Amino acid sequence: FHDPQTVALARDAIxxxxxxxxxxxxxxWENSRTGMPLMRPLFFGDEADASLIERSDAYYWGDAFLVAPITDPGQMSKTVELPKGVWFDFWSDARHEGGQAASIAVSSATIPVLVRAGAFIPMVAPFAHTEQYTTERLELHYYADASVSSASGRMYDDDGHSRLAPDNGHNEVLEFSARQQDGGLTIELKREGGDYAGKPAVRQMELVVHGWKSAPQALSVDQQAVALGNESDWQSGKSAAWHDSASGQLHLRFPWAAQPIRVELR
Structure with missing residues (x-):
């Protein structure tokens, strides 16, 4: 009932x-434990700023995302009054200083979506339906910025079926932390929780550090040095790390078992 372009756009969004x-x-999970809504008004981010109470042109999606909906047909850009801090365009990785207005490009495929500097975003590869969902292969995106010296995040996981999993300990919480100082970055990961059906014994990780403009001089996982390869080596699996100078993204693959793990960039 829809034209091919609309179908393609809907498919990409799904x-x-x-x-x-x-x-x-x-x-x-956080909503079930604390009542914190998934969609949050802007004054949740700065309760001291009374002007945010009247803002209805944008909202937070969790702690990490800022979303500004498009309500006018044919709109090609939108001016967004950014909250304090540093924000990255989710689609382009463009960096924006908060506390001021920013003009964000709009297309048929994208609306203004920004990520807070210091945010951790866990993601997985596309799949057809939720019965196929697994976190055995996990992408972890971290948005680094010199304005953020320390940050933390977490991810909840369970079997996807048991309603009382959090109460019975049949779940897992992955804890992420980052420290940035003296031109370097340290990211630590740890796992806490019990057993559940489908729990990965080892996760194959891809860490993506955004906002890292220069290739690191030294890169290590648990004090084991990792050599940077080129894009071709990365795509073929010959290299565990690659820095994309055009986007300012560092990509790193490593296995993560039960023990805490530390990644260091210098």
Whole structure:
């Protein structure tokens, strides 16, 4: 009942929703434990700023995302009054200083979606339906910025079926932390929780550090040096790490078992 372009756009949006399921599932878990809504008004981010109470042109989606809906047909850009802090365009990785207005490009495929500097975003590869959902292969995106010296995040996981999993300990919480100082970055990961059906014994991780403009001089996982390869080596699996100078993204693959793990960039 729709033209091919609309079908393609809808398909891409659904795929993104599935890719973000680790983040969304964590928001749902937090809502069940604390009552914190998934969609949050802007004054939740700065209760001292009374002007935010009247803002209805944008909202937070969890702690990490800022979304500004498009309500006028044919709109090609939108001016967004950004909250304090540093924000990255989710689609382009463009960096924006908060506390001021920013003009964000709009297309048929994208609306203004920004990520807070210091945010961790867990994602998975696309899949067809939720019965196929697994976190055995996990992408962890971290949005680094010199303005954020320390940050933390977490991800909730369970079997996806047991309603009382959190109460019975049949779940897992992945804890993420980052420290940035003296031109370096340290990211630590740890796992806490019990057993459940489908719990990965080892997760195959892809860490993506956004906002890292220069290739690191030294890169290590648990004090084991990792050599940077080129894009071709990365795509073929010959290299465990690659820095994309055009986007300012560092990509790193490593296995993560039960023990805490530390990644260091210098």
């Amino acid at each position: 795929r993104l929703r599935y890719r973000l399921l680790p983040y969304l599932y964590t928001l749902a």
